[in-house]
Amino acid sequence: MPPIGGRTIQASTAEPNLITATPPSTTRSIRSRVLGRSQDQASPERPLLVLHDVTMRYPNGKLALRDVDLVIPEGDFVFLVGPSGAGKSTLIKLLIRDEVATRGEVVLDGQDLAHLPRRQVPRIRRKIGIVFQDFKLLPSKSVWENVAFALEVTGTPRGRIGPAVDRVLALVGLTDQAQQVPSQLSGGEQQRTAIARALVHDPRLIIADEPTGNLDPLISWEILQLLLRINELGVTVMMATHNAEVVTALRRRVVALEEGWVIRDEVGGAYHRED
Ligand SMILES: Nc1ncnc2c1ncn2[C@@H]1O[C@H](COP(=O)(O)OP(=O)(O)O)[C@@H](O)[C@H]1O
Ligand SMILES: [Mg+2]
Incomplete structure (x- = not known):
């Protein structure tokens, strides 16, 4: 998407790069300091996410996932x-x-989502922040209001909303654009707004479904840098993507699906199988 209104796009995000050597033992406290509050209960022994023998058949008979096993420890960065x-x-x-x-189990932070009573779904969803390819911002609300809205709908006390929104907008480098509406932003800025919204309730896991699918290569890298920085703050990240260049360059964990099967799960992998 081209920049709108003649705005030039920053090649890097405005924040200093936090990816510099952070000892694992201090990651938690940095996360709580930057994102605000700490509600961590996961232990090193209990992975954040476990899929065990998961099959998904849609009502029309389509088998979309078959016998999927996946274990994601807290702090992982995974390309799907x-x-x-x-x-x-x-x-x-x-x-x-x-x-x-x-069929099968999907266990997030020790809770099997298949057997979770419906009334508990909002509580488990708060552990997750989600980012989509098409941003899904509310067009009539400003950047600030879009991010604040995510806290308003969960009944966060008013006094806590302002500081939390300001903090995440600073993290994604959008403090100066806080009062603009989405149509006044570039694609990269819209996606950074969506990432701020996903982060504002301090989730354990950020899931991004093709977040760079609508962005040009330079801006895609900017979004990747931001997700990597968020991961360095202790947030687990799962990103579904077609962006082979990014996946191969970054050498992170790669989980490859084909016709619903996991055909590869490789640490330090490339987009395509290399053997
Ligand atoms: N709601 C649905 N009902 C029936 N089939 C679906 C539904 N959603 C997705 N599918 C099918 O499930 C398969 C996997 O789709 P999807 O998970 O969207 O794949 P991907 O995100 O990798 O492109 C596809 O064959 C798709 O057509
Ligand atoms: Mg998809």
Whole structure:
């Protein structure tokens, strides 16, 4: 998407780069300091997310996931790759309980989402922040209001909303654009707004479904740098993507899906199988 209103796009985000050597033992406290509050209960022994033998068959009979096993420790950065129709978005829908698995267990922070009573869904969703390809911002609200809205709907006390919104907008480098509406922003700025909104309730896991799908290569890198920085703050990140260049360059964990099967799960992987 081209910049709107002649705005020039920064090549890097405005914040200093926090990816510099952070000892693992201090990651938690940095996360709580930057994102505001700490509500961590996960221990090193209990992974944040476990999928065990998960099959998803849609009502029309389509098998979208087959026998999927996946363990994601807290703090991981995972690329979910695979061709269109492979099951990436379906897997993400199971994590946010948009859909319920036909078979198997999806366990987030010790809770099986399939057996979670409906009234407990909002509480588990607060552990997750989600970012989509098409941003999904409210067009009539400003950047600030879009981010604040995520806290208003969960009944956060007014006095806590302002500081939390200011903090995440600073983190994503949008303090100066806080009063603009989405149509006045570039694509990269809109996606950074969506990331701020996903982060504002201090989630344990950020899930991004093709977040760079509508962005040009330079801006895609900017978004990746931001997600990596958020990961360095202790937030687990799962990103579904077709962006082979980014995946191969970054050498992170790669989980590859094809026709609903996990065909590869590789630490330090490339977009395509290399053997
Ligand atoms: N609501 C649905 N009902 C029926 N089939 C669906 C539904 N959503 C997705 N599918 C099918 O499930 C398969 C996986 O889709 P999806 O998870 O969206 O893949 P990806 O995100 O990797 O492109 C595809 O064949 C798709 O057509
Ligand atoms: Mg998809």
